[in-house]
Amino acid sequence: MKISAVRGVKDILPEEVWKWQFIESASRRIMENFGFSEIRIPVFEYTELFARSIGQGTDIVEKEMYTFQDSKGESLSLRPEGTAGVVRACIDHHRLQPDSVSKLYYTGPMFRHERPQKGRYRQFYQIGAEVFGTDNPWVDAEILSMLHLLFEQLGISGTVLQINSLGCTECRPVYRKALQKFLRNEQASLCTDCRRRTAGNPLRVLDCKRPDCKEATQSAPSVLASLCRDCMAHFEMVKGTLDLMGVPYEVNERLVRGLDYYTRTTFEILTDQLGSQNAVAAGGRYDGLVEQLGGRPTPAIGFALGMERLAALLPEETNHSRAKPLYLAPLGDAAMERMPLLLHQLRARGIPVDTDYLGKSLKSQMRQADRIGAAYVGILGEDELNDGVILLRNMETKAQTKVPLEGFVDQIAETLAGEGA
Numbered sequence: 437m438k439i440s441a442v443r444g445v446k447d448i449l450p451e452e453v454w455k456w457q458f459i460e461s462a463s464r465r466i467m468e469n470f471g472f473s474e475i476r477i478p479v480f481e482y483t484e485l486f487a488r489s490i491g492q493g494t495d496i497v498e499k500e501m502y503t504f505q506d507s508k509g510e511s512l513s514l515r516p517e518g519t520a521g522v523v524r525a526c527i528d529h530h531r532l533q534p535d536s537v538s539k540l541y542y543t544g545p546m547f548r549h550e551r552p553q554k555g556r557y558r559q560f561y562q563i564g565a566e567v568f569g570t571d572n573p574w575v576d577a578e579i580l581s582m583l584h585l586l587f588e589q590l591g592i593s594g595t596v597l598q599i600n601s602l603g604c605t606e607c608r609p610v611y612r613k614a615l616q617k618f619l620r621n622e623q624a625s626l627c628t629d630c631r632r633r634t635a636g637n638p639l640r641v642l643d644c645k646r647p648d649c650k651e652a653t654q655s656a657p658s659v660l661a662s663l664c665r666d667c668m669a670h671f672e673m674v675k676g677t678l679d680l681m682g683v684p685y686e687v688n689e690r691l692v693r694g695l696d697y698y699t700r701t702t703f704e705i706l707t708d709q710l711g712s713q714n715a716v717a718a719g720g721r722y723d724g725l726v727e728q729l730g731g732r733p734t735p736a737i738g739f740a741l742g743m744e745r746l747a748a749l750l751p752e753e754t755n756h757s758r759a760k761p762l763y764l765a766p767l768g769d770a771a772m773e774r775m776p777l778l779l780h781q782l783r784a785r786g787i788p789v790d791t792d793y794l795g796k797s798l799k800s801q802m803r804q805a806d807r808i809g810a811a812y813v814g815i816l817g818e819d820e821l822n823d824g825v826i827l828l829r830n831m832e833t834k835a836q837t838k839v840p841l842e843g844f845v846d847q848i849a850e851t852l853a854g855e856g857a
């Protein structure tokens with residue numbers, strides 16, 4: 437019986453893998469330029485870590501995690517996001533010292549049991565970054581400028597950066613109360629989820645996608661109106677720094693994010709090119725999380741990029757997958773016998789080369805060479821073998837030259853080097 441992939445997961449096939457590699461390498465380059473170092477964290481953690489960080493009342497913890505018991509009865513979960521694990525690792529390894537700033541990034545698969553739909557998978561990939569040890573608003577703006585540069589380098593246009601501030605432990609409760617008061621008067625127009633959220637997680641109501649709920653919360657109080665003096669000054673500094681750097685943004689006072697741990701600056705990068713799944717990157721400040729997970733009080737900010745969505749937005753002409761400069765076309769058994777050593781010598785010189793292993797005709801080998809984008813094809817048939825040469829065909833100009841079999845490796849290395857290949 438045929439076994440298919442699990443529902444909601446996706447294979448990344450060779451034809452599209454260049455997008456992933458391109459996004460990963462561009463992100464790495466930019467993040468390292470900004471002083472970030474990579475951290476690799478486990479794919480699973482104690483369930484408790486996510487329950488305590490993401491929050492008990494959230495959809496992720498309530499119904500989307502892949503949770504299982506190991507043979508000792510420990511409850512473990514596949515990571516639904518990266519921040520909790522990075523924070524846990526930093527606390528574990530005593531990396532969050534006072535008066536020091538750490539900048540870390542990660543990449544890898546995350547897991548959420550959501551209803552699969554276009555662009556949303558149960559195993560999905562993220563690139564994320566976190567800065568620990570400072571609440572300087574300059575850093576918030578720096579992270580956003582880093583994302584701005586990344587999108588520019590990926591050639592992705594038409595995105596909008598939206599920012600908001602969710603306040604701190606001082607002013608957030610004030611807003612929460614005001615919002616709850618407003619929502620209690622709107623219960624009749626809210627969906628059942630939002631009626632439930634009114635008590636436990638009222639900010640999430642602003643995030644509800646149902647038209648009725650959107651309509652009902654049209655005139656809800658703005659979080660920005662409740663900010664304390666410090667939070668207001670912080671938000672002004674973030675905006676001022678973005679203005680200074682020329683990073684465009686919009687303020688969206690309804691932007692709340694799904695996770696409990698966010699404070700102050702919150703942001704999303706949106707696109708209208710992917711239908712309803714419109715956030716390609718999101719993040720914000722989470723000044724209380726480290727302490728909440730047992731570390732010393734450490735302000736922090738971070739973001740995550742959705743790789744699937746970025747890949748879908750990547751312009752096709754950015755295809756930088758390396759063309760193979762050389763293809764060897766052996767014709768007949770005697771020529772095939774010469775292949776292993778010749779290929780080995782070419783590859784030992786660092787020359788990318790491929791060949792036919794199936795004894796195909798010249799015509800179909802030329803087609804294959806075309807498919808892989810070979811710049812040159814070396815044809816070795818019976819005549820060439822007798823003359824001790826390889827017929828080297830330039831696939832662009834169609835010019836053919838005879839190159840002595842002896843010394844072929846040197847000559848082709850020189851030719852390719854001359855073309856900067």
Ligand SMILES: [Zn+2]
Pocket residue numbers: 603604605606607608663664665666667668
């Ligand atoms: Zn505040």
Ligand SMILES: [Zn+2]
Pocket residue numbers: 626627628629630641644645646649
């Ligand atoms: Zn709702």
